[in-house]
Amino acid sequence: MDLWTFVLLVVLTGVAAGLVGSLSGLGGAVVVIPVLVIAFAVPFPEATGAGLVTILATSSTAGASYVRERLTDLRIGMFLEIATVPGALIGATATVFLTHASLDSALLIALGCVLLAIIPGSLRRRHEELPPEGIVPDARSRKFGLSGRYHDAALGRDVSYTAAETTPALGVMFGAGIVSGMFGIGAGVFKVLALDRYLRLPMKISTATSNFMMGVTAAAGAGILLLAGYVNPVIAAPAAIGTAAGAYAGSRILPQMRNRTLRLLFLPVIAGLAIETILRGLGIG
Amino acid sequence: MNEIPAGRSATPTLPDAAYERMAQVLRAGLAVSLGVLVGSLVVHLVRHPGTTAQQAIAQNPILAYLTASGLAQGLANGTAEAYLTLGLLLLIATPLLRVASGFYYFRRGGERGMAAVTLTVLAMLLIGILVIGPLVR
Numbered sequence: 199m200d201l202w203t204f205v206l207l208v209v210l211t212g213v214a215a216g217l218v219g220s221l222s223g224l225g226g227a228v229v230v231i232p233v234l235v236i237a238f239a240v241p242f243p244e245a246t247g248a249g250l251v252t253i254l255a256t257s258s259t260a261g262a263s264y265v266r267e268r269l270t271d272l273r274i275g276m277f278l279e280i281a282t283v284p285g286a287l288i289g290a291t292a293t294v295f296l297t298h299a300s301l302d303s304a305l306l307i308a309l310g311c312v313l314l315a316i317i318p319g320s321l322r323r324r325h326e327e328l329p330p331e332g333i334v335p336d337a338r339s340r341k342f343g344l345s346g347r348y349h350d351a352a353l354g355r356d357v358s359y360t361a362a363e364t365t366p367a368l369g370v371m372f373g374a375g376i377v378s379g380m381f382g383i384g385a386g387v388f389k390v391l392a393l394d395r396y397l398r399l400p401m402k403i404s405t406a407t408s409n410f411m412m413g414v415t416a417a418a419g420a421g422i423l424l425l426a427g428y429v430n431p432v433i434a435a436p437a438a439i440g441t442a443a444g445a446y447a448g449s450r451i452l453p454q455m456r457n458r459t460l461r462l463l464f465l466p467v468i469a470g471l472a473i474e475t476i477l478r479g480l481g482i483g
Numbered sequence: 484m485n486e487i488p489a490g491r492s493a494t495p496t497l498p499d500a501a502y503e504r505m506a507q508v509l510r511a512g513l514a515v516s517l518g519v520l521v522g523s524l525v526v527h528l529v530r531h532p533g534t535t536a537q538q539a540i541a542q543n544p545i546l547a548y549l550t551a552s553g554l555a556q557g558l559a560n561g562t563a564e565a566y567l568t569l570g571l572l573l574l575i576a577t578p579l580l581r582v583a584s585g586f587y588y589f590r591r592g593g594e595r596g597m598a599a600v601t602l603t604v605l606a607m608l609l610i611g612i613l614v615i616g617p618l619v620r
Contacts, residue, residue, distance in 0.1 A: 202528055204536030240540055254574045255513060262509040265502050272497055272505065273597060276585050279604045287611045294619045342596050413509070413578040414604065418611050420575050425616025430543040431567040432527070435520040438574070442517065 204238065205436045211237075212440020216256060218464055219441070220448030225384040225412075226441040227252045228313060232471035235306065236478060240433055242302045242309070243293055247429035248437045249382025250290075250420035255442040257384070257413035260449060264406035271346050274361055274397065275407045279414050281368040282389075285375020286418035293380050294426045306479030309381045313472035316387045317465050328357060329398040338364040339397075348403060359400055367396040371411075379419030384412045501588040505581050512577025520570035526563040545571075549620075579608055 211233050212226065219226035227249040234240040234248060264270045296305055335345065345360035361367070370392035374385040386408050393404035423429050527544065548554045548568040557565025586601040 199536040201531065201534045201536055201539050204539065205524070205528060238536070238540070244540065244543075251571065251574060254578070255517065258509040258513040258577055262506040262513075265509065266506040268502060272501065272585060276582070276597065276601050276604065279582070280600050283604050283607045283611075287607065287615060290611075291615060291619055342600070343594075414582060414608070417575045417578040418608055420571075421608065421612030422616045422619065424571055424575065425549055425612065426620045427543055427546050427549065429545075429571060430540065431520065431524065431545055431564075431571055432539040435524045435567065435570065439517060439521060442513070 201432070205432065208234070208238070208433065208436040209440035212252065212437045212442075213444040213447075214440075216252075216441035216444020216446075217448045218444075218467075220256070220260070220445040221464075225253065225386055226256060226445060227383045228316065228468055229471065230437050230441060231309070231382050232313065232475045234433065234437070236471070236474050238433075241297075242305045243297045243423065243428040244430050244433055246290075246293055246380070246382035247420065247423040248434040250378075250416045250423065251429060251434040251438045252441045253378075253382070253384045253412050253416035254420060255438040256445040257409055257416065259442050259445050261410050261413055263449070264409060267406075268348055269402050269406035270410040271399070271403050271407045272410070273342070273346065274344050274393075274399070274403075275410045277342055277344060277364075278367065278371045278392070278407075279411055281371035282375035282378070282411055282415040283418045285372040285377075286379030286415045287375075287422065289376040289379025289381075290419035290422040291379075292376075294422065294428065297428075303479045303481065305380075307476050308479075310472040310474075310476030310479060312377055312381055312383070313468055313475065316383075317469060328353075328400050329359065333360055333362050333398045335360045335362060336364055344397075346403070348400070350400070350402065357400055359398075359403065361397040361399065363396045363398075367392040370396065375415050375418070378412070378415045379422070382419070384416070386412060497588055497592070501584070504584050504588075508580050508584055509577060512573065512580060516570050516573035516577065518570075519566055519573060523563045523566035523570060527567060530563060549617075575612070579605065582608065 212230060215226035215229035219229060230252055231245045231249040234245040235242060293305065339361040347356055347358045350357045370388060374388035377388060378385040389408040389411060390404050393399050393408060420429060544564045545568045548557045548565045554565055554568055558569060582601055582605045586598055586605060589597040589601055
């Protein structure tokens with residue numbers, strides 16, 4: 199395949215992944231990385247590097263809008279980055295060492311398993327928009343002032359919230375950072391889990407703050423992989439450009455389609471890619 | 484006893500300028516980095532007409548520009564691959580600038596705890612990129 203065709207196909211893959219990933223809320227990297235590995239025979243660490251660059255582009259696209267609309271809790275996001283960043287540094291470093299040890303196949307199998315693990319988390323999203331009344335903040339939450347208020351246009355009123363259990367949230371965020379740095383995905387499902395289940399934030403704040411944090415987490419992993427020589431711009435740049443364009447189109451053109459049905463349609467695609475990735479890691483297919 | 488009742492905000496509020504500035508940083512960083520990446524990628528493709536996808540995947544074209552001196556020299560010479568490296572670095576630097584502006588606003592607001600948190604995050608990011616990256620190469 200000539201280089202122009204390859205670049206064009208990666209851009210188109212990115213556009214499709216960004217569009218569907220943005221509409222379903224799962225992000226484009228979960229599609230881009232396995233497709234790069236399976237369809238284009240891109241080695242695992244280069245696919246991971248491309249995935250992280252993709253996240254950098256998409257998180258800045260959506261992140262800026264959420265910040266401007268005051269849906270991102272800057273304080274809580276930055277507080278939790280103290281856990282995701284070291285996680286991502288460890289994850290990316292582990293990928294480099296495992297690649298040097300010729301354990302790419304094990305990484306592929308692990309990536310497939312992580313993609314499969316995302317699926318139940320995506321199905322188990324909370325139905326209620328707001329957490330229950332009477333959330334009690336822990337000592338760390340009070341110390342750092344991890345509470346806030348936003349205007350909910352759909353409810354037509356201001357909503358106050360406060361972060362509840364910071365210790366388990368920091369633990370989950372550390373794990374999400376490792377997954378993100380190691381496999382090049384945003385790990386938003388895990389981040390939203392921490393923000394939803396442990397900090398008990400309203401769903402809109404959880405989603406926007408998770409997106410906001412993804413950029414910094416991805417920067418930690420991408421920085422290591424770039425300087426280790428595993429971010430190939432001929433792969434990463436078209437993937438990022440396509441995904442950013444797809445995510446932008448998804449957020450602008452069809453916001454009404456961002457619903458559970460689309461997510462349910464998208465999940466079998468991820469499951470198929472995950473199984474194919476595992477089979478590839480096992481040397482089958 | 485809880486000093487702050489649940490659901491009630493007693494948190495010092497970040498100024499509107501902080502939100503606006505961070506949104507601007509993210510938008511401008513993305514626009515500039517993607518602009519540099521698109522331009523330099525097109526030049527790279529034009530200058531390497533006979534390259535196959537397999538060759539491009541096997542040989543990362545920016546390896547010579549991953550040091551400060553190599554990058555500076557490549558940029559001065561107008562090498563497309565050096566500009567591809569610059570585009571990637573700008574994309575990675577965008578969230579770092581956002582963290583730095585967070586540190587600025589927390590420090591200006593007298594919030595020592597959050598200023599220390601953001602400074603720690605920034606330090607970890609810089610250590611990762613400047614120390615761990617080159618070390619594991």
